[in-house]
Amino acid sequence: MALKQENTIDLPSLPRQRLGEQIADVLREQILLGQLSPGKNIPERETAAALGVSRTPLREGLLVLEAEGLVEMSPSKSPVVANPSFVEVNHLLLVQSALEELAGECACDEATQDEIDEIGAMHQMMVANVQEPDQIKFFQIDMAFHEAIVASTKNPSLIKTHKQYHSRLWRVRFLSARHREARDKAMVDHGRIVEGLRLRDKDQVSSEIRIHLRRAIENIRIVFAEEEASKSATD
Amino acid sequence: MALKQENTIDLPSLPRQRLGEQIADVLREQILLGQLSPGKNIPERETAAALGVSRTPLREGLLVLEAEGLVEMSPSKSPVVANPSFVEVNHLLLVQSALEELAGECACDEATQDEIDEIGAMHQMMVANVQEPDQIKFFQIDMAFHEAIVASTKNPSLIKTHKQYHSRLWRVRFLSARHREARDKAMVDHGRIVEGLRLRDKDQVSSEIRIHLRRAIENIRIVFAEEEASKSATD
DNA sequence: AAACTGTATTTGGTATACCAAGCAAAAATC
DNA sequence: GATTTTTGCTTGGTATACCAAATACAGTTT
Incomplete structure (x- = not known):
């Protein structure tokens, strides 16, 4: 996973975006492109591992998507890609x-x-x-x-x-x-x-x-x- | 802080809302009522301690409020109550x-x-x-x-x-x-x-x-x- | 054979510990 | 005395470890 961008020599300190935001962007794109189809589960541990990040920023990203209405989260259940009627x-x-x-x-x-x-x-x-x-x-x-x-x-x-x-x-x-x-x-x-x-x-x-x-x-x-x-x- | 609701005998398992949501509600109310005035800093550690919760759910609440536009967060700076022009x-x-x-x-x-x-x-x-x-x-x-x-x-x-x-x-x-x-x-x-x-x-x-x-x-x-x-x- | 219960595993929720970056203050040097 | 540099303290960002609840499966009992 290429979320961690390389710091180039020219730009030793780039204006880091929050990791959670980047994750939200990645997941959002996958949802829009249908790679994550509606109704599909997004288990936190598994997904975090797949992206090479820990659960905390992944969760932040999921919360962003939940606020956007793209993902639905409920207690003790894996987050799921929204499937609107x-x-x-x-x-x-x-x-x-x-x-x-x-x-x-x-x-x-x-x-x-x-x-x-x-x-x-x-x-x-x-x-x-x-x-x-x-x-x-x-x-x-x-x-x-x-x-x-x-x-x-x-x-x-x-x-x-x-x-x-x-x-x-x-x-x-x-x-x-x-x-x-x-x-x-x-x-x-x-x-x-x-x-x-x-x-x-x-x-x-x-x-x-x-x-x-x-x-x-x-x-x-x-x-x-x-x-x-x-x-x-x-x- | 009364965020942790008592489980009554009648309702041994009540449908727990996420702590972060509850915190967002509390902070939102304080912002609307002006107890947290626009431009004011909301340091994470201090606020979390005041509410009797840890930083993780407090942060979740802050992210909700940021998504709502009530709070602005930027790297290495305390979250601040929005003060729109x-x-x-x-x-x-x-x-x-x-x-x-x-x-x-x-x-x-x-x-x-x-x-x-x-x-x-x-x-x-x-x-x-x-x-x-x-x-x-x-x-x-x-x-x-x-x-x-x-x-x-x-x-x-x-x-x-x-x-x-x-x-x-x-x-x-x-x-x-x-x-x-x-x-x-x-x-x-x-x-x-x-x-x-x-x-x-x-x-x-x-x-x-x-x-x-x-x-x-x-x-x-x-x-x-x-x-x-x-x-x-x-x- | 079916139903119920108990246990084990998996899930998300929360707390804490660690890290890096920024800012400010103090000290040293010019 | 002023300016610059360095150091340390405070901030948010991230990872990890722990906990509680829910579910599924299996075993036992009726």
């Missing part, structure tokens, strides 16, 4: 939508022209990749698009809270992004959002973002329905 | 407003009639106490009013996130609630919000909440200006 995801997406609507409005005031151009460029890149079989790439740009809008508000609290919801929704949104139809509709939504940003029209941006995320809820409903169907098929 | 508070309130606007909309769908009546009763109680010299009581009902609206949505994520922003804004909102004029205006806003809830009119509720919280920002601007003035007067 549809209604939970629905709740999360409603909040996410409210956050992004606010972000869209603030962006109209706060975003620089460069930032808006950058967001527009992301949109163009997605359009170019909409029929790309490599879904991961498409999806990552999609997420970056939303993040960029939020980042342009320069509101640290909003950015942080949005990021947390982003993490919790990552997997399910990834699953729903596999549907071609959903991607096509998303492109239309994104186009309108970019247009609104260019015009710095708060109402348009915010209402289009709402439409976009409400649509995402419907896509996710389908994903859950499919999963349910395939589950009962194997019974 | 006006622009930070402004950022926080914008998010809080978006969350409560969403809550208002959802409440129109999800709140039971009883819950709306209860919220209306809180409002009446505030109106009755608006000229009460005991500001603490008035303020607590004010906070409970907003919490009740959010709670009626039955959206756990929304409730949790809102609560965190609530904590971070507690002190400054308490300070701004001291102004009589602000309280009068708040009563008018609240009345319209309750009216909207009774009609289950999403647009009215959400827009009135927005007006109410945007007004709060202005009140807080005044508080910061006064503080700044009194500070330069003592120079």
Whole structure:
């Protein structure tokens, strides 16, 4: 495990991040990438050993992830990767939508022209990749698009809270992004959002973002329905 | 310190909450009540000894509060109670407003009639106490009013996130609630919000909440200006 | 054969001991 | 006398050792 970064000669004392934070980052990435699948146990001793750290900082990392809602901990039970139900995801997406609507409005005031151009460029890149079989790439740009809008508000609290919801929704949104139809509709939504940003029209941006995320809820409903169907098929 | 609860004979094994959580609750309350004032250091060893616990769970509690934004921790420095600037508070309130606007909309769908009546009763109680010299009581009902609206949505994520922003804004909102004029205006806003809830009119509720919280920002601007003035007067 | 109980193992929770880095104060040198 | 360096004390960060509770398995008893 390469958590302990080498101190280079040039930077004898680098601004050490807490080990627990680094661990949280590693585990978060593994969860988002699905290497740690929802419902899976994360035994403390075993995981700590695998990462080459002791239980204390591992625990700190797990607590961070618990606060983010990615991991659930209960007494005398191994921490477990969260596996939200549809209604939970629905709740999360409603909040996410409210956050992004606010972000869209603030962006109209706060975003620089460069930032808006950058967001527009992301949109163009997605359009170019909409029929790309490599879904991961498409999806990552999609997420970056939303993040960029939020980042342009320069509101640290909003950015942080949005990021947390982003993490919790990552997997399910990834699953729903596999549907071609959903991607096509998303492109239309994104186009309108970019247009609104260019015009710095708060109402348009915010209402289009709402439409976009409400649509995402419907896509996710389908994903859950499919999963349910395939589950009962194997019974 | 009474953190270790006595096991009664009737309840030999009660559902123990993590010690760190309890510590976070204690410290949070002390911070909100101002017993731990903003900017104050919270040395780990000393505080742990004062609470009669060891550093590990105290640290866990501090990490919770750090995640909530109530405490700031940096390497080789004592944790310190957060002391947000006006622009930070402004950022926080914008998010809080978006969350409560969403809550208002959802409440129109999800709140039971009883819950709306209860919220209306809180409002009446505030109106009755608006000229009460005991500001603490008035303020607590004010906070409970907003919490009740959010709670009626039955959206756990929304409730949790809102609560965190609530904590971070507690002190400054308490300070701004001291102004009589602000309280009068708040009563008018609240009345319209309750009216909207009774009609289950999403647009009215959400827009009135927005007006109410945007007004709060202005009140807080005044508080910061006064503080700044009194500070330069003592120079 | 089934059910219940007891024991052993595994889990997370907590305390403590150790380590490294930072800051401040004091002493020494220029 | 002022400045710089060194040392020690205080801080948080990490590892480890210990404890209590829960669970699973096995043995015994009905």
